[in-house]
Amino acid sequence: MNIPDNARADILIQALPYIKSWAGKTVVVKYGGAAMTNEGVRQAVAQDIVLMGCVGIRTVLVHGGGPEIDAMLRRLGKEPAFVGGLRFTDEETMEIVQMVLAGKVNKDIVALIQREGGKALGISGIDGGLLRARRLAKGGADLGFVGEIVKVDAAVLDCALRDGYVPVVSTIGTGIKDDDNYYNINADTAAAEIAVALGAEKLILLTDVPGILRDLSDEGTLVAELPRAEIPGLVAEGVVAKGMIPKVECCARAIEGGVSRAHILDGRHPHSLILELFTDAGSGTMIL
Ligand code: ADP
Numbered sequence: 001m002n003i004p005d006n007a008r009a010d011i012l013i014q015a016l017p018y019i020k021s022w023a024g025k026t027v028v029v030k031y032g033g034a035a036m037t038n039e040g041v042r043q044a045v046a047q048d049i050v051l052m053g054c055v056g057i058r059t060v061l062v063h064g065g066g067p068e069i070d071a072m073l074r075r076l077g078k079e080p081a082f083v084g085g086l087r088f089t090d091e092e093t094m095e096i097v098q099m100v101l102a103g104k105v106n107k108d109i110v111a112l113i114q115r116e117g118g119k120a121l122g123i124s125g126i127d128g129g130l131l132r133a134r135r136l137a138k139g140g141a142d143l144g145f146v147g148e149i150v151k152v153d154a155a156v157l158d159c160a161l162r163d164g165y166v167p168v169v170s171t172i173g174t175g176i177k178d179d180d181n182y183y184n185i186n187a188d189t190a191a192a193e194i195a196v197a198l199g200a201e202k203l204i205l206l207t208d209v210p211g212i213l214r215d216l217s218d219e220g221t222l223v224a225e226l227p228r229a230e231i232p233g234l235v236a237e238g239v240v241a242k243g244m245i246p247k248v249e250c251c252a253r254a255i256e257g258g259v260s261r262a263h264i265l266d267g268r269h270p271h272s273l274i275l276e277l278f279t280d281a282g283s284g285t286m287i288l
């Protein structure tokens with residue numbers, strides 16, 4: 001790139017106050033959807049995560065894997081099914097979710113971060129008792145082994161963070177007491193609960209749209225700032241639907257739980273993470 005030296009220095013110096021203020025803080029990033037299927041974007045996210053670690057941000061990466069799970073279900077002759085943005089998870093689907101998320105997607109992300117020079121540690125919500133869940137009851141609809149989180153034990157994350165690892169979390173969890181089922185937990189929701197449990201400063205959800213749109217077909221209708229109180233109305237009107245429902249709801253939950261800021265960003269744009277953290281170029285939707 002043909003950038004004059006003074007401009008290069010300017011960019012670094014402009015980032016200085018942000019870098020200083022972020023050192024030692026905790027940021028939880030959730031990554032899924034289209035941001036995960038494009039190779040170039042996957043690499044850019046991994047580079048951002050490594051950079052965040054280098055400037056002293058305690059970074060936790062929580063991942064989904066919807067497209068990979070869909071692809072594996074289809075290979076095995078099963079059609080993916082959703083209810084209100086959540087995957088209907090029968091016993092066989094749960095087994096596939098576990099294999100794809102904890103076995104494949106998780107390790108691929110860990111390897112990618114390490115290729116970019118970072119230290120990553122892949123764990124599922126089962127490991128260290130991180131995520132404990134029970135069968136989600138949502139409006140009477142039977143979602144099978146979709147779990148709602150009952151308890152987060154973030155000790156395993158603290159251990160990894162203390163030793164300089166980026167924990168990479170796949171969001172399956174175990175039942176409580178004598179319930180020995182495994183549960184498929186929406187990754188947005190898990191990211192929010194983990195952010196609360198860690199006392200994180202920021203929750204960032206990377207997805208495949210610019211943020212919350214009033215009209216999905218028009219990116220000009222981006223809602224830059226959304227007060228929590230307006231969320232139920234937008235869901236009731238159907239403006240916020242499908243996979244965006246757990247996102248807005250969990251951003252609200254994170255804020256209520258003490259996380260200072262929650263953002264929904266376009267993960268398709270390379271380096272949207274470091275632009276959000278280290279510049280004043282606000283993008284996406286911030287929940288207030
Ligand atoms: P991810 O894999 O990142 O969790 P999801 O597919 O679960 O992605 O959720 C994001 C999707 O939510 C978008 O691709 C879009 O189709 C849908 N969506 C529904 N309502 C809205 C809205 N108002 N604004 C933006 N996206 C919306």
Ligand code: MG
Pocket residue numbers: 032064066188243
């Ligand atoms: Mg989703």
